[in-house]
Amino acid sequence: MQFMKDLLLGYKMKKIIQLGLGNIGIEVIRQFLKLDPVVKSDFKYKAVMDSKNCIFKKNCLDDKDLRKLIDLKLSGKLDMSKYQHEKKKLIDSFGRKTIIVDVTASDETYPVILECLKNSGSAVLANKKLLAGEQKRFDVLKNASDSFDRIKFECSVGAGLPIIYSLKSLIKTNDKIKEIRGCFSGTLGYVFSELENGKKFSEIVRKAKDLGYTEPDPREDLSGKDVARKALILARLSGKKLELSDVKIDNLVPEKLRKCTVEEFLNNLSDFDKVFEKRIWKALVKDKRMRYTALVSETRASAGVIKADKYSEIGSLKGTLNMCVIRTRRYDNPLIIQGPGAGVKVTADGVLRNILEFKTSRF
Amino acid sequence: MQFMKDLLLGYKMKKIIQLGLGNIGIEVIRQFLKLDPVVKSDFKYKAVMDSKNCIFKKNCLDDKDLRKLIDLKLSGKLDMSKYQHEKKKLIDSFGRKTIIVDVTASDETYPVILECLKNSGSAVLANKKLLAGEQKRFDVLKNASDSFDRIKFECSVGAGLPIIYSLKSLIKTNDKIKEIRGCFSGTLGYVFSELENGKKFSEIVRKAKDLGYTEPDPREDLSGKDVARKALILARLSGKKLELSDVKIDNLVPEKLRKCTVEEFLNNLSDFDKVFEKRIWKALVKDKRMRYTALVSETRASAGVIKADKYSEIGSLKGTLNMCVIRTRRYDNPLIIQGPGAGVKVTADGVLRNILEFKTSRF
Structure with a gap:
């Protein structure tokens, strides 16, 4: 029975890799921790990275790990540069069910996001930089994600307001x-x-x-x-x-x-x-x-x-x-x-909503 | 190669069963016919039913069938009561990948929708009656659809405006x-x-x-x-x-x-x-x-x-x-x-958008 459950859970469970741990990044994790257990049970944080650190656990970070992470970050004591070498291992683990979440304001996240998409993973971007960079880069992301089926980016415009959702959706039905x-x-x-x-x-x-x-x-x-x-x-x-x-x-x-x-x-x-x-x-x-x-x-x-x-x-x-x-x-x-259209709470909420929308996706 | 493609397509293809062929129902099909071929390729109409008729094809209705259906309906010549006996066969075919679409204004569709959900299918409801009936019925639909993961009903309030989407989404992230x-x-x-x-x-x-x-x-x-x-x-x-x-x-x-x-x-x-x-x-x-x-x-x-x-x-x-x-x-x-918040075009558009949202779902 447990085996069947694990098999089923394994099938459904999505693994979050978050890039960025600034105000928005912290709030996303905070809101994640407060989710209804049933909703939360489909997701696990596998890693959190900022420009200096990469906290990665093969069996995923549990709620305690995440809370500790926020505390360390807020007290300025997060200095886990020893984890740096884990990045390679992390990237090798990308695949279906991986959701990479970009809450940075950097365009250096591009290669790692692309890698995730190429390995059948998904992405949530609050970061405008990647989509507003070169047209070529936009096209690559679009193609690598089945016409954005596997990228959600509500918060790139108007924070959590359902602008991108509506526009994407109208375009799909061929409205002009x-x-x-x-x-x-x-x-x-x-x-x-x-x-x-x-x-x-x-x-x-x-x-x-x-x-x-x-x-x-x-x-x-x-x-x-x-x-x-x-x-x-x-x-x-x-x-x-x-x-x-x-x-x-x-x-x-x-x-x-x-x-x-x-x-x-x-x-x-x-x-x-x-x-x-x-x-x-x-x-x-x-x-x-x-x-x-x-x-x-x-x-x-x-x-x-x-x-x-x-x-x-x-x-x-x-x-x-x-x-x-x-x-x-x-x-x-x-x-x-x-x-x-701005603010830490509504932006983080928008990011989390985008993450949760992948709950029922087949990837 | 073709075998692999079929296997893959078979995996992805969703089958639409539409209940209702009034103004909205006709417009949904019209807009469906005009979809971008890439978007459309993931969906097939398996059946269209109204109170009198049930047009059902095991290998699905192609664009020609759908066009003919609309013409017959509009000219008042749709009288295929001989297809009536197919209903049983249709219901037996419900399963994962079935999307039942209710564009009627009747509450008699309840049993067939529930049957579809119980067999791991999904539903799109423009019909308010089912959701605004007894609380008990609402709860049954909610439970049978994994807390509405498998039912979309944007057009039950404000036609195609993203009201239900936003509300559902805010509730998922535990906003109050x-x-x-x-x-x-x-x-x-x-x-x-x-x-x-x-x-x-x-x-x-x-x-x-x-x-x-x-x-x-x-x-x-x-x-x-x-x-x-x-x-x-x-x-x-x-x-x-x-x-x-x-x-x-x-x-x-x-x-x-x-x-x-x-x-x-x-x-x-x-x-x-x-x-x-x-x-x-x-x-x-x-x-x-x-x-x-x-x-x-x-x-x-x-x-x-x-x-x-x-x-x-x-x-x-x-x-x-x-x-x-x-x-x-x-x-x-x-x-x-x-x-x-009303009108045939925007309502049909809302229904079609809901259908297309199931494209990437695992059910």
């Missing part, structure tokens, strides 16, 4: 994507909402940085490049072939301040407050709202500021919230998805 | 559902939008009927029962045990007109125009909008009119569009899904 428009930057949403409230651009940026809404260098957000990467992923998913350089980007960082240090940037930003004030008021008096959006149309992809009608879906979006408006041949009245 | 509020009746959305535009209740209802927005007897929509059924499904999915009679329903049909004929109902409805006019204006002067919503809270489920703030998500929803606002422990800022 006419336009995707969305606000995918909580930071830029915050900036424009605060500008509308009469605050000064330089003060808003400084506050956003203090609140942790921006990258350490806020110019990374203001440059629009992150939004452009998301537009690129959505465009490619809709079947377009293009590079990041083909995406028109509206860079909000004043040209003079693009090359200085972060401190200089912040100190001199107030010189441009008037420019932004003028732009926002020009829109407001016409009952328009400035929003930084990604656009994928039938012919192009871009990231930039639009003046949306005050009462339109995008115009009425407030603060850091994200929104995606998908128009297709069948969805003439668009499908709209809205909610928090 | 705090509140679900939604507008799930295009008809009632239309009625309240038109009331706001100053139109008369009786005229709106008559026009909605003429436009085909309502059931042949508009009281079925106005009674709120359809919305209550959707609230019930969402509540049960969130883990509550309750019957339709436990859902508080706000019936918009004036009491005096509940038992007369449809004609009498329509002719006498204008007696109540003033009542509705008064209600709507009372809301409007306070910057509120009347909306017929389903509500699932931690303690109850209901269907009724609320006065939503003009600028709130639900208050700003217009016309026949649907919306679902999901608040959970992790989604304190809610996840909002909006779009057309």
Whole structure:
């Protein structure tokens, strides 16, 4: 009986290999530990790797191991470089039932993910870098995963919001994507909402940085490049072939301040407050709202500021919230998805949901 | 080589048995026929049944058969009662890889669906009746399908909008559902939008009927029962045990007109125009909008009119569009899904997407 059960369990059990143990990575494991035992019983963590460490157990990490791992990481005591040599063994073990989970922000994970896919494994990517890199790389991942049947990447755009799911699913049924428009930057949403409230651009940026809404260098957000990467992923998913350089980007960082240090940037930003004030008021008096959006149309992809009608879906979006408006041949009245598009909890939740979706897969 | 391919294909191929060949059923087949050949190659129609007919082929129906079937149905010439005796044979063939698709509005499909699930098959239900029937029946379906791993029912609420997907998925990761509020009746959305535009209740209802927005007897929509059924499904999915009679329903049909004929109902409805006019204006002067919503809270489920703030998500929803606002422990800022929640094309698309999701399943 037990033999039969093991055989059956062995058949079903999926093995998770997680790359990355930052905030999101830790939260994914925390949420995993709290899963309903029945749901959890189909999955085991086989390994967790970050840039320095590789914790790997042939018989998988149990809950105690995972808890200890988080404690060590949080107390700064995780230094298991002795495990480094295990990486080779780990890669050799890739196969059907392996799910590799990338919660890093690095593009160095590409070879190991590809290796996993080639060995009939699956992948969950929260990491945008791989999908927004070269088109060639995107195509390789697509082909190696049976047209993304074996890769899920919900959190690459809008965190846990079901944007990628919906788009993938509409494309499968041969619906024609006419336009995707969305606000995918909580930071830029915050900036424009605060500008509308009469605050000064330089003060808003400084506050956003203090609140942790921006990258350490806020110019990374203001440059629009992150939004452009998301537009690129959505465009490619809709079947377009293009590079990041083909995406028109509206860079909000004043040209003079693009090359200085972060401190200089912040100190001199107030010189441009008037420019932004003028732009926002020009829109407001016409009952328009400035929003930084990604656009994928039938012919192009871009990231930039639009003046949306005050009462339109995008115009009425407030603060850091994200929104995606998908128009297709069948969805003439668009499908709209809205909610928090960033944050550790919802992102980790999105990653975990993607992992659990492989529960019933035959690979 | 061909042998290997057949073996492999045989392993992967899923067999569709469709119950129902009304507008939605026909459109599902039409969209199926237009699928990308690679996507389609994993699926075959084994049988199509409606209340009178059962078209069944041991080696499955090919595209030509399916096209002919639609033509016959549309020209009213489908009368293959001689195939009736095949039903038994069909049921005996149920097993892993069988996907039974219910696009009827009947609750008589229950035994055959259960039979399919018990034989390791899967199901796609657009039919609300089975899930909104007795709690006991809901539980049986849940248990027979490994906690709904083998039943998909996106179109039971909000047509193809990813509401059920999102909710199922959040529950799997052990998020706590705090509140679900939604507008799930295009008809009632239309009625309240038109009331706001100053139109008369009786005229709106008559026009909605003429436009085909309502059931042949508009009281079925106005009674709120359809919305209550959707609230019930969402509540049960969130883990509550309750019957339709436990859902508080706000019936918009004036009491005096509940038992007369449809004609009498329509002719006498204008007696109540003033009542509705008064209600709507009372809301409007306070910057509120009347909306017929389903509500699932931690303690109850209901269907009724609320006065939503003009600028709130639900208050700003217009016309026949649907919306679902999901608040959970992790989604304190809610996840909002909006779009057309009815219509043949988007419903059929939703059904087909559910079918295709079984492509990679091991059953």
